[in-house]
Amino acid sequence: MGKSITLKNSRYTPVILHIAGIRGVTAGTGNRRSAGLRKDGFIFVYRTAALLLAAALLTAGCGGSGRADTEDSAEAYQWLDDYEPVSREPLTLTRWETDNLEDLERAGEIFEQHTGVEVRLQILTWDDYIKMLDRDFAEGEDPGLFRLHPYFAQKYIRQGSIRNLSDMPFEDLPELTALQTDTIMSIYRMGDDIYGIPLIGGVCSALWYNKSIFDDCHLQYPDAGWSWEDVADAAAIIQKSGKGYDGIRLSDTNGEEGYYNIIASYGGYVINDIATESGMAKQETLQAMDLTADMIREGMPSYEEMQTSAIYEDFIAGKTGMAILGSWRVPSLLDNAYALEHMDCTVLPFAETTGIRGAAINSSCWSMWSGTGRAEDYWNLLRTMTVYTIMEKGNTDEILPVSAREKKKYADGGFPFHLEAYSDLFQGSPAVDPVNRVQIPWSLDTDTWNRILIRSMRKAWKDPDHMRQYCTEAAAEINEALEQEGVQYSMAYIRRDSATAACCIIDTDARKIRYFADGGKIRFTGVYTGDFENGAAVSYGSSGIEEYIRFRDPGDPGILLVRDAFGRTWTFEKTDLREAFELIRSSS
Known part of the structure; x- marks a missing residue:
């Protein structure tokens, strides 16, 4: 049975968290800045105090080994011994979820053991999490390695607050690449650019x-x-x-x-x-x-x-x-x-x-601030978290956010x-x-x-x-709000030269094209490379369909020519987005 830890401070309101089977008051809300409390009124976890105390209690009373990694698993982290951190200042993991804290803590311990860099875990309420991101991005302050949620992902990506991760060494993390399915990643991609990395398959x-x-x-x-x-x-x-x-x-x-x-x-x-x-x-x-x-x-x-x-x-x-x-x-x-x-x-x-x-x-993803100077440090922390998940849980594609401890506990008899x-x-x-x-x-x-x-x-x-x-x-x-929000897809084209109308909705920011036909029953989402003045190649992902698109007259977006996979060329006229979709619906 877990032991109760109480870290009291009269300036803060206690918050109960669950870490490695221990229930303890390890966080609070307050209204001052200090080494431990970065943000006014935010809930956080002290890495150096509560989490080390939790680890010590685990070792003393819960059968823990007292080591961040065993001899059998140490080789899996050998690459960390050769890594030279960008900075020796502590790294921060920031999220609103309270599940799996013990796994993040263990991964943080492993990272610190091999690099000497402390990892702090910061837990916020949902509302305060969004306030923190808004404020950090506005003030140019690094929130750490943080979670990006579908509700606000596109807002932050398009305003330039999220770092493009496409230049990171994904070859080191093939397991994460496998998680980047169309369902999960449609929100976190802009063309070929990647702005979020999942660590589990998703939630439902x-x-x-x-x-x-x-x-x-x-x-x-x-x-x-x-x-x-x-x-x-x-x-x-x-x-x-x-x-x-x-x-x-x-x-x-x-x-x-x-x-x-x-x-x-x-x-x-x-x-x-x-x-x-x-x-x-x-x-x-x-x-x-x-x-x-x-x-x-x-x-x-x-x-x-x-x-x-x-x-x-x-x-x-x-x-x-x-x-x-x-x-x-x-x-x-x-x-x-x-x-x-x-x-x-x-x-x-x-x-x-x-x-x-x-x-x-x-599915929420791990992301970084576009202005961070420690992308390599955060990436290697993410890699440590991934290796730990694979070593302890056997895979990363599960959708249940259960800890390694719980998974091992029920390994024989099942949940x-x-x-x-x-x-x-x-x-x-x-x-x-x-x-x-x-x-x-x-x-x-x-x-x-x-x-x-x-x-x-x-x-x-x-x-x-x-x-x-x-x-x-x-x-x-909601329709009024969406109209006020602005058209995400900056160009809309309708095809009128066939029995069934079709339309292309083009988002030039995301370099994404969505194709609809037969009353919206036929639909594909693709990404394009190149430009429409000189010609753009479009790939519709797992469908295997590829097309070639260009303006009929360079510099004039009024007419779009689409050459499909069968060599046929179709003519699309530029139109209002709402009109395009209304025409598609009425044609079904």
Whole structure:
């Protein structure tokens, strides 16, 4: 059992973190700058105090070896002994997530042992994390090796705050290269330039349930054969059982643990994949939100009751029958005695009208500030983290953010929950397919329209009878926000010389082209090299399709000529982006 560490300072409010099986107060908020507290009001972890203390306690009371790496693994880090750091000043790892801290700590210890450079781990709340990045980038201060999230990645990349990592020695990290799938990396690439590096395959959600509550209400446990309609029925039975349970809790502020997956299963969307239009008023989305409204009315507590407690806390306290939980919750569930005895999970349900499951995929990446002078140091720290992951966990492509300690603990008997639900949804399985895997919605300025969406969903959670009205109003406001945001894709072209219209949406910043035809049913995303005055070669990735594109008259962007893979040449006329997409939809 982990030991309790309390590091008290009257100037700070304690924050509980989990490091290597130890629960300790190792962080706080305050309002001064010092060697340990760089930012006003931010939560952080002291490397030199709390983490070394944690390591010492592990050695003394938890069976630790007291060494950062064993003789068997030391050879894996021999390259670090030959590395000469750019600076001997401490390095900082900055993130908002609190999972896997022990693995980062161990990797930091290994890096320090071989290089003599101290590694500090800084943990912030989500809101303060964004404030810190905004302030650091504006003031020209290095935030360290930090996490980049889909919600704000494009904003920071396009404003020039994120370092292009394409010149880094990727040959040293083939395992990371394998993680750079189209689904994950579409947000973190601008043409051939790379601005983020994943360390795990990504995250998604699963349906969790309380077995004891289902037993008490004489219900069968959810499984892969359940639809969202089955979930709604079970939630209503639990809610109305008179036994004090809530049927289900869905988040109105975090779509990944709320309605994103339901919308995807019905074939709807929050915003389209070129960020020009909201889908909240589309029929498929409205059908999904009708089902959501049914669960709010019949299977959830009153809105006033929901404001007094958090979804996850109520679930692990045994008050709720079901919840949609992201894979980032797994470490804390594995560490919760009540959850281990009473809970389990299964894949997300399908929609009865489509027979398809929806899975909203999210993957954050490690990134660096464009003005950093220590890119090589951060890169080698990232390489150390990767080697540690491979040495201790055997791979980097898993989507469960479990620590090496937890993975080894359950190596023989398997995890106590059916955690394959996450990998089946993320990677695919005959038992659960078909799955509509969608990246969580994002744009150049996600925060603006997401605030609109949250405001509307709060109204809908309070008044589910008018769900459709709030969704429709949200769509109109989001469309205005997207228009104000500016056209991400700076040029749009429509093809009118065939029976079925097609369009090309060109983002000159990202050197990316998206091609749509047949009402948007045919779609490819490619990157181009060269320019349109002299000719640009376009590669559409895994599809194997290649094209050649140029302006008909150099210097005049009015007409675009596209020579396809079959040698045919098509003529595209420049048009307004919204008009282009409207024409495509109307042609289906």
